[in-house]
Amino acid sequence: MTTIPSSATSSLATRTLAGTQLARDIRAEVTATAAELTLGGVTPRLAVVVATDDESSAWYVRSIAKTAAKSGILCDVVDLGADATADDIRASLAALSTDPEVHGIILQTPLPPGADFEDLAASIAPEKDVDGANPLSLGRLAAGLPAYAPATAAAVLALLDHYEVPLSGRTCVVVGRSNVVGKPAAQLLLQRDATVTVCHRYTRDLDNYTRTADVLVVAVGRPGLITAQHVTGDTVVIDVGTNPTADGGLVGDVDEAAVSGLVSGLTPVPGGVGPVTTALLLKHTVHNAARS
Amino acid sequence: MTTIPSSATSSLATRTLAGTQLARDIRAEVTATAAELTLGGVTPRLAVVVATDDESSAWYVRSIAKTAAKSGILCDVVDLGADATADDIRASLAALSTDPEVHGIILQTPLPPGADFEDLAASIAPEKDVDGANPLSLGRLAAGLPAYAPATAAAVLALLDHYEVPLSGRTCVVVGRSNVVGKPAAQLLLQRDATVTVCHRYTRDLDNYTRTADVLVVAVGRPGLITAQHVTGDTVVIDVGTNPTADGGLVGDVDEAAVSGLVSGLTPVPGGVGPVTTALLLKHTVHNAARS
Numbered sequence: 081m082t083t084i085p086s087s088a089t090s091s092l093a094t095r096t097l098a099g100t101q102l103a104r105d106i107r108a109e110v111t112a113t114a115a116e117l118t119l120g121g122v123t124p125r126l127a128v129v130v131a132t133d134d135e136s137s138a139w140y141v142r143s144i145a146k147t148a149a150k151s152g153i154l155c156d157v158v159d160l161g162a163d164a165t166a167d168d169i170r171a172s173l174a175a176l177s178t179d180p181e182v183h184g185i186i187l188q189t190p191l192p193p194g195a196d197f198e199d200l201a202a203s204i205a206p207e208k209d210v211d212g213a214n215p216l217s218l219g220r221l222a223a224g225l226p227a228y229a230p231a232t233a234a235a236v237l238a239l240l241d242h243y244e245v246p247l248s249g250r251t252c253v254v255v256g257r258s259n260v261v262g263k264p265a266a267q268l269l270l271q272r273d274a275t276v277t278v279c280h281r282y283t284r285d286l287d288n289y290t291r292t293a294d295v296l297v298v299a300v301g302r303p304g305l306i307t308a309q310h311v312t313g314d315t316v317v318i319d320v321g322t323n324p325t326a327d328g329g330l331v332g333d334v335d336e337a338a339v340s341g342l343v344s345g346l347t348p349v350p351g352g353v354g355p356v357t358t359a360l361l362l363k364h365t366v367h368n369a370a371r372s
Numbered sequence: 373m374t375t376i377p378s379s380a381t382s383s384l385a386t387r388t389l390a391g392t393q394l395a396r397d398i399r400a401e402v403t404a405t406a407a408e409l410t411l412g413g414v415t416p417r418l419a420v421v422v423a424t425d426d427e428s429s430a431w432y433v434r435s436i437a438k439t440a441a442k443s444g445i446l447c448d449v450v451d452l453g454a455d456a457t458a459d460d461i462r463a464s465l466a467a468l469s470t471d472p473e474v475h476g477i478i479l480q481t482p483l484p485p486g487a488d489f490e491d492l493a494a495s496i497a498p499e500k501d502v503d504g505a506n507p508l509s510l511g512r513l514a515a516g517l518p519a520y521a522p523a524t525a526a527a528v529l530a531l532l533d534h535y536e537v538p539l540s541g542r543t544c545v546v547v548g549r550s551n552v553v554g555k556p557a558a559q560l561l562l563q564r565d566a567t568v569t570v571c572h573r574y575t576r577d578l579d580n581y582t583r584t585a586d587v588l589v590v591a592v593g594r595p596g597l598i599t600a601q602h603v604t605g606d607t608v609v610i611d612v613g614t615n616p617t618a619d620g621g622l623v624g625d626v627d628e629a630a631v632s633g634l635v636s637g638l639t640p641v642p643g644g645v646g647p648v649t650t651a652l653l654l655k656h657t658v659h660n661a662a663r664s
Contacts, residue, residue: 198515219511223490223551249574257562259515266570270549273574275581278558282541282565289567 091341092313095243098348099235102242103355106363107151113366114152124369125154126184126210126362127176131164131192136324141188147358153365156182166195170203177205183372184210184365198259207371210364212264222267228364233264235356236297236318237272239347245295245316248273253289255279255306255333256299261320265297286310298333306334308342316345320353383633384605387535390640391527394534395647398655399443405658406444416661417446418476418502418654419468423456423484428616433480439650445657448474458487462495469497475664476502476657490551499663502656504556514559520656525556527648528589528610529564531639537587537608540565545581547571547598547625548591553612557589578602590625598626600634608637612645 114124126148128141141157148155158176160168169191176182185208187201201213209217212230220227228234240247252274256262262278270276279289290296290310298306299320311317321333332349339346347353406416418440420433433449440447450468452460461483468474477500479493493505501509504522512519520526532539544566548554554570561568571581582588582602590598591612603609613625624641631638639645 198512198517215511215515215517216508217511218514219507219509220490222510222514222555223507225490225507249576263514263559263562270555270570270572273572275569275571275575277567277569278562279567280562280565283567284541 092344094340094343095345096348097239097243097316097318097345097352099239099352099354099356102238103359106238106356106359107147110153110359110362110366111151113370117366117369118152122369122372123154124152124183124366125156125181126186126365127156127158127179127182128186128188129158129160129169129172129176130188131160131162131169131195132188132190133162134190137188137190144186144358144361148362148365151362153362162192164192164195166192166200169195169200173200173203177203177208180372182208183369184208184361186211186361187213207368210361210368211260213260218259218264218267221264224271229268230260230264231357231360231364232261232299232320232353233268234360235353236261236265236320237268238356238360239318239353240295240316243316243345245345247295250274250294251277251292252295252297253277253279253293254297254299255283255286255290256297256301256320258299261299262297265299265320269295269297290315300333302333303331304333304335307338308335311339311343313342313344315343317343317347318353319347319349322349322354384636386632386635387637388640389531389535389608389610389637389644391531391644391646391648394530395651398530398648398651399439402445402651402654402658403443405662409658409661410444414661414664415446416444416475416658417448417473418478418657419448419450419471419474420478420480421450421452421461421464421468422480423452423454423461423487424480424482425454426482429480429482436478436650436653440654440657443654445654454484456484456487458484458492461487461492465492465495469495469500472664474500475661476500476653478503478653479505499660502653502660503552505552510551510556510559513556516563521560522552522556523649523653523656524553524591524612524645525560526652527645528553528557528612529560530648530652531610531645532587532608535608535637537637539587542566542586543569543584544587544589545569545571545585546589546591547575547578547582548589548593548612550591553591554589557591557612561587561589582607592625594625595623596625596627599630600627603631603635605634605636607635609635609639610645611639611641614641614646 145155217227252269257280287310297318303323319332319334437447509519544561549572589610595615611624611626
């Protein structure tokens with residue numbers, strides 16, 4: 081492995097691993113399948129359960145609803161209000177789970193105080209768990225059984241495959257150990273025969289690990305976490321962070337200006353993992369509608 | 373980290389991390405709880421479902437039954453025969469899951485052709501899944517929710533705690549990615565804030581990873597896999613391998629003679645992880661009996 085010192089002035093041609101074209105391709109496939117299903121009398125339907133007033137959550141939900149509509153998928157936003165109890169949310173998820181018209185269910189975060197995400201997500205029927213939130217989905221994934229992976233983790237793998245980044249026998253380092261990204265992404269990479277290291281806030285000398293990575297997946301939620309000292313010229317960096325900036329923009333966890341020219345590939349934020357995630361949520365939904 | 377070259381002739385005092393005393397302590401606690409429960413009218417009962425003629429499996433089941441009996445736990449060996457179908461096994465697990473007299477269920481391997489372990493283990497009621505075989509248990513474990521870990525993975529952690537090996541912020545390398553040991557052990561170490569790397573047959577230059585380990589967990593099933601080149605003087609080695617030898621003995625995955633004097637600590641085989649595993653199976657069983 082060639083090592084580029086962090087003080088390097090020479091510049092690599094860092095490949096921009098955009099997700100926009102891949103997302104378009106997935107959405108085109110989804111739109112075609114949704115149209116076929118609708119002709120056959122089954123219109124794919126996604127339900128998003130919301131129990132928050134959070135602005136960025138509302139923005140995300142609107143963006144899913146809009147993309148779903150464009151693809152011919154019905155999207156029900158079930159807004160229980162920010163004062164919903166855990167029991168309210170559980171009852172809503174259970175009702176949607178048995179509703180034959182609903183093919184996908186997402187439980188939006190944040191949740192009200194006293195409502196535990198993993199505990200509630202267990203009420204989502206596994207076959208409708210299009211965002212892999214039910215602990216059973218995580219377990220089936222880890223055990224190598226069919227299950228929907230959390231869409232963000234699935235998007236990481238879809239991007240790596242789209243850009244033909246080899247994984248078998250390669251060193252993959254995942255920074256972040258959330259149940260929705262870090263842990264499932266690590267499982268998916270392990271399934272693909274990568275040697276996988278999971279780092280987090282207690283990891284000492286993070287750069288000692290990240291500098292060994294052929295593929296570095298960063299999903300922490302801290303802007304500027306990954307900078308020149310953390311990478312080498314061989315590293316392909318997948319930036320899962322989406323941190324709002326003061327001017328209303330979005331930045332990832334990677335200092336793009338610092339690592340650009342020092343790594344082999346880098347996903348942009350926005351326009352990297354994000355659009356692929358939404359497209360995969362819809363893909364999972366039509367996939368389940370086609371089975372039902 | 374101090375590195376001892378593999379050619380080192382100087383000898384460290386390698387600590388033997390035996391599991392016998394810890395297993396005795398756990399069994400004493402189990403026996404006391406079982407006696408109390410029995411006085412109260414509930415005798416803890418463990419069911420072991422067997423569908424194989426395999427000799428070493430039979431030996432293991434006899435050893436569990438004997439240890440259970442000594443601890444005041446009833447142990448039913450449900451032998452379905454080597455020609456049992458997947459449906460036979462599933463029906464047996466489902467019946468035991470609803471039997472109020474049964475507090476723990478183990479599905480013994482190997483299974484007949486056509487019977488998939490993870491698929492069948494999903495029929496074990498999670499609260500009776502004392503060996504963490506149901507994918508839901510693995511998912512709950514990964515999600516940080518209460519669940520029984522596979523007893524062998526739990527034994528790895530119990531031994532590390534017994535010998536007060538620090539884990540938070542340390543580098544732990546797990547060799548092997550089975551659903552019953554490697555993956556759950558990695559999850560448990562991650563929960564304890566270790567930085568965790570999972571290696572396997574596709575890992576290139578295994579020693580590059582293992583030599584960084586403060587704690588090295590080996591669970592592959594290949595005698596002599598780990599030798600002097602794979603360790604340093606700081607490594608604590610947990611050997612989960614149990615490989616039968618020609619003379620009727622048992623060896624681990626670690627070449628004990630080669631690494632002894634080169635590592636900081638090493639579990640013996642037999643007498644390391646094994647007895648703790650059996651004790652924890654029984655502990656999980658009385659734990660569930662006490663809740664029921």
